[in-house]
Amino acid sequence: MQILEKTGMKAWNKAVSMKPDDIINLIGEKKLIGRGGACFPTAKKWGFAKEQESDDKYLICNADEGEPGTFKDKFIMENNPENMIEGILIACYTIGAKQAYIYLRREYRYLEKGLKKIIIGMIKKSGTDINIEIILGAGAYICGEETAIINSIEGKRGEPYLKPPYPAVEGLFSKPTVIDNVETLANVPLVMFDENWNPDLRLFSLSGNLKKPGIYEAEVGITMGELMKMGRPDGKIKAVYFGCAGGCMSFKKDTKVDYDVIDKAGCMLGSCTVIAVNEKNSIVDMAAVIAKFFEFESCGKCTPCREGTMRILALLEKISLGYAKPKDIELLEELSIVIRDSALCGLGKSSTTHVLTALSNFRNEFEEKCR
């Protein structure tokens, strides 16, 4: 696996011999894009923060991997945390930050001690005065969103806020801040050091009805059939879900798993999470389970999401229990569109992707329940 190659601080040593602008150019040329799901070019993000004139700047490593079905960042932190930390140091050097925070999700608390030890050792080895601190989250899906992380570290409720100001200009404690995902940062030393670094390789989190669920490294553009072959289907797979936020598709062997194709199907590949669902499961029940997730995790700040996720859940439970009429499916669809178009942040906007894609791919299952 490319992601498990260790650079052993050689990338850091190379970085400090370079000018920050040259580092930014290099990672731009090599086409490193964010691996948290939004695919924003890392060089651009770093460039914005580097340009800002400020005595204090911050780097936040987003280790609040909360998308259901995703466990790639955990895999990296368990198997190659050194590269992530080296990436943090390089990012700090490039943008001019002296303080970095790793926002580690509470569910991964058991990783905290080990990470701390490695951080201390690596900082000593690097001879830098950059400080890396782990901030433990406290259980909130929304805190994977960058503005919500900022609020959370500042001690506020972990609610998102409208951008601008963008974090790179005015972020944590109102200072320029770069927020990068674990996988992105773990790739930074490889980009710097490995001539043959492949920008298209991703870590796919495969789970669900599979005999061999796990983390598999593959190029974007792999077919769904090849992915499933690695995960070894348990029963006949009828649907694949891209986490809870990414929506669902009918399983077709030939579907190319790349950002454009999945996007055109109304879904979102995001952080390359694929949950396989076999034909023993009802899509209506899946929808109710996912709706429960969003209802629970909605932060409550904006009305479309706070009220909407609750109404969506109620409608889906009604359909699932067989009390609904065909009219309710129309209402479900309309409400899903309204929430998608009017919620404040990504959580709310994507909270009904699974409903809309389930309705376009498996509408018959909903209709059968409404007779």
Next chain:
Amino acid sequence: MRGELDKIIDEKKLLLPILTEIQDREGYISEETVREVAKKIGIPMSKIFGAATFYSFLTTKPQGKYVIHICNSPSCYVNGSMNLIKVIEKELGIKSGETTDDGLFTLHIGSCIGCCDNAPAMLINDKEHFNLNKKKVKEILDRCRS
């Protein structure tokens, strides 16, 4: 707690780590502690309560000795988490968010804990238990009881 609070605030500095440390020591974040923290760091009690009640792993109510967070997100769901939840609810006689009368267990049915490759899974006091089945769950509960 009072004497220690200064030390915690001094050491942790940021509110979220302060609240986490308080909960680790006390089991929950009491109104009295919130009042003390508010006075010491100079922000309104309401703001601290706002933060303390926002997160699913922080609580302003006393919790059981063993706090169970069982996952019911899709990967665990399609691997039978619902049946396990029913077993736990029956064994303990409580629903999500409740604590047993003997103060031993608190149950939370919650979101993905990132153990999707070993589903179904749960956390008990931050420790992961995975590849669960009914028998395994009963054994784990029995071990906690003894």
